[in-house]
Structure formats: structure tokens, C-alpha cells
Amino acid sequence: MADHRFPFRxxxxxxxxxxxxxxxxxxxxxxxxxxxVRKVIRAAGREFAAGAMEELxxxxxxxxxxxxxxxxxxxxxxxxxRNRRTAVSxxxxxxxxxxxxxxxxxxxxxxxxxxxxxxxxNGPILDLGVYKGESTRGLAQIFPDATxxxxxxxxxxxxxxxxxxxxxxxxxxxxxxxVPANVRLYKxxxxxxxxxxxxxxxxxxxxxxxxxxxxxxxxxxxxDVLGPMLRAGSWILFDELIGYRxxxxxxxxxxxxxxxxxxxxxxxxxxxLTYVLVKLVGDG
Numbered sequence: 001m002a003d004h005r006f007p008f009r010x011x012x013x014x015x016x017x018x019x020x021x022x023x024x025x026x027x028x029x030x031x032x033x034x035x036x037v038r039k040v041i042r043a044a045g046r047e048f049a050a051g052a053m054e055e056l057x058x059x060x061x062x063x064x065x066x067x068x069x070x071x072x073x074x075x076x077x078x079x080x081x082r083n084r085r086t087a088v089s090x091x092x093x094x095x096x097x098x099x100x101x102x103x104x105x106x107x108x109x110x111x112x113x114x115x116x117x118x119x120x121x122n123g124p125i126l127d128l129g130v131y132k133g134e135s136t137r138g139l140a141q142i143f144p145d146a147t148x149x150x151x152x153x154x155x156x157x158x159x160x161x162x163x164x165x166x167x168x169x170x171x172x173x174x175x176x177x178x179v180p181a182n183v184r185l186y187k188x189x190x191x192x193x194x195x196x197x198x199x200x201x202x203x204x205x206x207x208x209x210x211x212x213x214x215x216x217x218x219x220x221x222x223x224d225v226l227g228p229m230l231r232a233g234s235w236i237l238f239d240e241l242i243g244y245r246x247x248x249x250x251x252x253x254x255x256x257x258x259x260x261x262x263x264x265x266x267x268x269x270x271x272x273l274t275y276v277l278v279k280l281v282g283d284g
Contacts, residue, residue: 082245090242098268101276107237108138110270110277111208115142117279118235123205124149128222129212129239130185133177139210140180146207148183151193152176190218194225205231211251212239219254227258232282236266243274 094101104110111118118125125143127136130152139148154174176185186193190213206229213219223230230236241251259266266278 086243086245086247090247093242094271098271098276101268102270103272104270105272107239107270107272107275107277108135108142111139111237112142114235114269114277118208119143119146121205121207121231121233123207123229123234124201125208125210126151126206126226127210127212128152128190128218129210129214130154130177131212133179135210135212135239136177136179136183136185139208140183144182146182148179149197150179150183150185151190151197152185152187153189154187190221190225194222198225198229201229205229206234208235208237210237210239211255213251213254214240216250216253219251220257223254223258227262230258230262230264230280232264232280234280235269236278236280238276238278240274241276242271247274 102110125139125146125148127139127148127150130136130150131154133150136148136150154176174187176187179185186197206226209222209226209230211219211222213222236255238251238255241247241255258264265281267281268276268278270277
């Protein structure tokens with residue numbers, strides 16, 4: 001049987017390629033640094049330039065540049081170690097909890113293949129985290145006969161994330177994107193927009209909930225409000241459940257808390273670099 005687990009192991013060829021890429025980056029950086037220094041020197045005047053250019057080409061300048069790149073090597077090494085720990089923790093989680101899940105990079109190809117099963121509940125489809133609308137438009141295309149309910153503040157992250165600062169994803173200047181006719185957008189923070197929506201649709205079971213909330217607090221709010229509408233047979237597509245530094249503290253943590261509080265269980269269906277598709281089942 002084919003092993004569909006995430007291919008975290010790094011080959012020697014990939015390692016050599018990474019070293020070559022780092023060397024190429026350093027070479028480009030060195031050239032850019034020298035060009036900037038020369039530009040500043042020229043602006044300071046010819047008399048100063050003569051002495052400064054001599055200093056630039058001296059062994060002392062070479063030592064300073066070498067020191068910079070030595071520090072850069074350590075930074076790259078530390079980054080590689082952090083990424084290694086992230087990869088190991090993610091792989092261990094996949095190995096322990098997703099033996100039957102399929103690895104596939106394209107999450108929307110998976111959704112398309114599960115379209116009939118997803119619509120069997122005949123419930124609403126939600127996209128939490130619209131941003132520029134790519135995911136929302138994808139869902140609208142896969143489910144042309146359904147209304148896609150998209151939620152976003154369009155102001156970026158409300159607080160720091162482990163891999164991004166507050167305000168990140170706010171480059172749309174508060175403006176919702178253009179979306180197909182079968183999409184309805186709700187602008188505002190989840191704590192303001194989800195409760196009235198849930199009240200209006202009370203008693204219905206959500207067919208598909210796409211969670212691109214990124215941080216714990218936003219995901220927690222989503223599950224607190226929408227939890228009663230998630231039943232056995234509901235599907236949840238997490239955009240960043242795994243695969244990045246601190247993944248255990250955000251969407252994953254909020255989801256685990258929801259499962260414990262609701263008594264529901266889940267079947268891991270598919271996953272990619274960071275996304276995970278799950279189907280809720282009746283027993284925890």
C-alpha cells in the first residue's frame with residue numbers, strides 16, 4: 001500500500017540544492033551591499049570617495065562582510081532547526097492520527113471529489129477568512145447551486161500570530177473582493193457577524209465550514225458560535241491546522257476543545273502542507 005503520509009524527509013540532493021541557494025543569495029547580497037556603499041561614497045564627494053573606496057576594498061571590510069555572512073549562516077541554521085522541529089511534530093501527529101487520510105496539495109481538488117458527500121446534509125457552506133476571495137470563489141465554482149457565506153473583517157489579523165503580526169492580511173484596505181453571484185459576504189469581526197447569522201439559520205446543520213481563521217481566538221469564537229450547527233456528517237476544511245511553527249496553539253487547539261465539549265469525533269480525510277479536511281462523526 002502506498003504511503004500517503006507527508007514527505008518530510010529531506011534528501012541529500014535537496015540539502016545540496018539548499019546550500020547552493022544560500023550561497024547564491026549571499027553572493028547577491030554581497031553585490032548589493034557593495035553597490036549601496038559605493039553609491040553613498042560617491043554622494044559624499046570625490047575626495048572622501050578615494051579613501052573610502054580604499055577602505056571598502058581593504059581586508060578589514062572583507063572581514064566585516066565575512067562576519068555578516070557567518071552570522072547569517074547561524075541564523076539559517078537556527079531557522080532550519082526550528083523548521084525541523086515543526087516538521088517532526090507535524091509528521092508525528094499525522095502518523096498517529098491520520099492513518100487513512102490522503103496527502104494531496106490541492107485542497108479544492110479534494111473538496112471537488114467529495115462534493116456529493118458534503119452536500120448530503122443540504123446545509124449552508126461557510127468560508128471563514130475570505131481575504132482576497134480566492135478560496136471563496138473556488139467554493140462558489142465547486143458548489144454553483146449553493147450560497148457561499150463568506151466572513152472577514154478585511155482588516156487583517158486582530159492580534160499577533162506565531163508566524164505573522166497583527167494587521168497582516170490587511171492589505172485589502174477594508175474592501176471586500178469581487179465574488180460570484182452565489183456568494184454573500186459579511187464584513188466585520190467574527191464576534192459581531194457570526195452570532196446574528198447563526199440566529200437566522202438556527203436549526204440547520206452546516207454542510208461545510210472552511211476555517212481560515214489562523215489564530216486561536218478567532219477560531220475559538222467560530223466554534224463557540226457555530227458549534228451547535230456542526231453535526232455528525234458536517235465537514236470542516238482547516239487552512240492552517242498543521243505544518244507551521246506553533247500550529248498546536250491555534251486552529252488545532254480550538255478544534256480539539258470543540259471536540260471535547262461537543263462529544264463529537266472526527267475522521268481525517270485529507271491533508272496537505274498545512275490544510276486538513278475532516279468529517280465529523282457521531283462518537284468521540
